[in-house]
Amino acid sequence: MTEKLLTELSSDQEAEIVTIDGGWIMQARLKELGIVAGRKVKKISRVGAMGPVIILVNRAQVAVGAGMASRIAVKVKSNA
Amino acid sequence: MQSKLNPMRENYRINKKSNHLALDILLVGHPNVGKSVLFSRMTGVRTVASNYPGTTVGYTTGRTCFEDQNYSVVDAPGTYSLEPLDEAAGVAVNLIDEAKRIINVVDATHLERHLALTIELLAQDKPMVVALNMSDEARHRGIEIDGKKLSERLGVPVISTVARSGVGVKRLIQAALAFPLKSPVAYQDQTGHPGHHPHIPRHSQKEVQHDHRHLVEEEVWSQIGAIVSDVQTLHHHRHTLGELLEDISVHPIWGGFAAAFVIIFSFAFVRIIGEFLIGGGIGIFGEPWIVLPFGTERLFDVAWKPLMMKLSNLLQEASFLHQLLIGTLINGEIDFSQSFGLLTSGLFIPLGVVLPYIFSFYLVLSLLEDTGYLPRLAIFLDNVMHWLGLHGYAIIPTLLGLGCNVPGVMATRILESRRQRFITATLISIAVPCAALQAMIIGLVGKRGIGPMLLVYGILFLTWMMIGLVLRYTTRGFLPELLIEIPPYRTPSFLALCSKMWIRVWGFLREALPVVMVAILFVNLLYVFKVFEQIAYLTAPVVTRLWGLPEEAIVPLLIGILRKDVAIGMLAPLELTTHQLITGSVILAMFFPCTATFVILFRELKLRDGLKAIGVMLITVIFVGTTVNFLLDFKF
Numbered sequence: 001m002t003e004k005l006l007t008e009l010s011s012d013q014e015a016e017i018v019t020i021d022g023g024w025i026m027q028a029r030l031k032e033l034g035i036v037a038g039r040k041v042k043k044i045s046r047v048g049a050m051g052p053v054i055i056l057v058n059r060a061q062v063a064v065g066a067g068m069a070s071r072i073a074v075k076v077k078s079n080a
Numbered sequence: 081m082q083s084k085l086n087p088m089r090e091n092y093r094i095n096k097k098s099n100h101l102a103l104d105i106l107l108v109g110h111p112n113v114g115k116s117v118l119f120s121r122m123t124g125v126r127t128v129a130s131n132y133p134g135t136t137v138g139y140t141t142g143r144t145c146f147e148d149q150n151y152s153v154v155d156a157p158g159t160y161s162l163e164p165l166d167e168a169a170g171v172a173v174n175l176i177d178e179a180k181r182i183i184n185v186v187d188a189t190h191l192e193r194h195l196a197l198t199i200e201l202l203a204q205d206k207p208m209v210v211a212l213n214m215s216d217e218a219r220h221r222g223i224e225i226d227g228k229k230l231s232e233r234l235g236v237p238v239i240s241t242v243a244r245s246g247v248g249v250k251r252l253i254q255a256a257l258a259f260p261l262k263s264p265v266a267y268q269d270q271t272g273h274p275g276h277h278p279h280i281p282r283h284s285q286k287e288v289q290h291d292h293r294h295l296v297e298e299e300v301w302s303q304i305g306a307i308v309s310d311v312q313t314l315h316h317h318r319h320t321l322g323e324l325l326e327d328i329s330v331h332p333i334w335g336g337f338a339a340a341f342v343i344i345f346s347f348a349f350v351r352i353i354g355e356f357l358i359g360g361g362i363g364i365f366g367e368p369w370i371v372l373p374f375g376t377e378r379l380f381d382v383a384w385k386p387l388m389m390k391l392s393n394l395l396q397e398a399s400f401l402h403q404l405l406i407g408t409l410i411n412g413e414i415d416f417s418q419s420f421g422l423l424t425s426g427l428f429i430p431l432g433v434v435l436p437y438i439f440s441f442y443l444v445l446s447l448l449e450d451t452g453y454l455p456r457l458a459i460f461l462d463n464v465m466h467w468l469g470l471h472g473y474a475i476i477p478t479l480l481g482l483g484c485n486v487p488g489v490m491a492t493r494i495l496e497s498r499r500q501r502f503i504t505a506t507l508i509s510i511a512v513p514c515a516a517l518q519a520m521i522i523g524l525v526g527k528r529g530i531g532p533m534l535l536v537y538g539i540l541f542l543t544w545m546m547i548g549l550v551l552r553y554t555t556r557g558f559l560p561e562l563l564i565e566i567p568p569y570r571t572p573s574f575l576a577l578c579s580k581m582w583i584r585v586w587g588f589l590r591e592a593l594p595v596v597m598v599a600i601l602f603v604n605l606l607y608v609f610k611v612f613e614q615i616a617y618l619t620a621p622v623v624t625r626l627w628g629l630p631e632e633a634i635v636p637l638l639i640g641i642l643r644k645d646v647a648i649g650m651l652a653p654l655e656l657t658t659h660q661l662i663t664g665s666v667i668l669a670m671f672f673p674c675t676a677t678f679v680i681l682f683r684e685l686k687l688r689d690g691l692k693a694i695g696v697m698l699i700t701v702i703f704v705g706t707t708v709n710f711l712l713d714f715k716f
Contacts, residue, residue: 065561
């Protein structure tokens, strides 16, 4: 189990959300789309080095802005 | 355009006298679950529906008939929860109090994401039915949902529907209206005992402890998990072509190519279709490759001109009525683009030039909307939009603004913060030319070659970027980041496409035609009473010195406040040089938004920000007009 930021995941890697470091509004917006601590996500792709991160959560694709994604900590199973 | 043009007016009504709106059935659900399509099916009212979250930003009212009684049905914007985070969702939440019955529309392909709202709605103690929409798509994706079990778990009727084809709609209406106006059967908790509703605070109550809230949420999520695992079975299914395209379009490299390809082809298609409808020619730049005996220009020349020439002879050229109806004869003939009478240019500009472009623009935009490509484009433009203090999703109001600024400015409601709404709306009203304006620019400036036309577009684009950059650093407030759900690709439904096209094209005719007539009437009155000489004298320092335009150009500038297309059309008889034409078009595009946009701008931004937007516009137009004029002089 290693902890990483959502932005640091490589494509197709699966992880579980540990903490979300953000204010009430950010937490609420993420929650609307099912992005909460404990949820399993899979990174699909990222547009450019600074672009939004596209993840699969609850079987739906969601694009998360870079700044937001860098404040979401996830834990990854196995090595990677 | 019920849902695009009127809702604010109606909103106002509901805010002031809320009890006056009869609201028998309200459609509530997440964005992009198909509420508007379902609403159309229930009421027969045409709506604009697309495949991206946030198409509906205001509400639409309709009626449905059941057992010889009429019931009012309201289609609300999508909301994820009862604590709205953007303006559009706020509209929906405000409506819930007024509703007698609720139809909670959920997406059958992603049940687990929708149940949190369902449970929040159950706590409202209103008669409610759950519509399990897109059940056909769920089946294709190998998702099986036991509606009966779900209904038992929730304690309310659950009806499977396919809004696109109308499956289940009748049963849905029946279910919604069948039970008497009392609370639903008590909600059953996990253990199966009829129990209490999990209390979820409707508005953020400060006294509610954070820990407590958190606990309640956890409880709700675990309940949802239990319900879903009980009622839903996932079968393995094969990877579809759509899913392959989905992967490609968010790929860092291929997706970039795809975005560029889509943008270039969309513009090319709009032009090809538009030019074909006007002149019957097929081609992109310069002379068309083939010309067919077709098009609005030919129609006007063959069918309308002889009739108008007869009328002209009858009225006598010098008479006031002739000036008003026919306008000025050019070399003894009617020239539809230069005569400027009510029955000549007054009909030719909106019907002969603008309508074909409105049609082609909305055809291409509607296809982009319905396939679900737009959110993906937003992702690729996110970085660029950040420079302007925006995020990628702001491209959607901007694209709508390329059709008509009014729905564009309204669509800024899908953005989260006031600052973003201000920047986006200001940019649209100044530097995003609507389809009518573009049709005239292409018609007039395009005649001088592809270079000048691209220059006009280039200057507008640069201005758009520049204002955005400046506003980003001069405004204060919260700048949220992009966070959007990406819908799966869907095949556009032909019926939905037709209904949307009809609303938009008919909307243009209904809204624009009368204003064009008024504008042309004004032009003629100004000429007849020689009012413009006075104004021209006053404004000459700016118009002639700074912008290098003839004094007469002030008249189109003033008319531009009514209709931009007519204003550009008025540049035609002025015999401008190419570079004056470029400056003139750019200034006209930016100078005061047309009345309709003006009204919506103030309604959406409120007085203070509206005035700020106008201030930015005035500074920009003087600065850009002058710069372009001097730079072009310098170059040639």
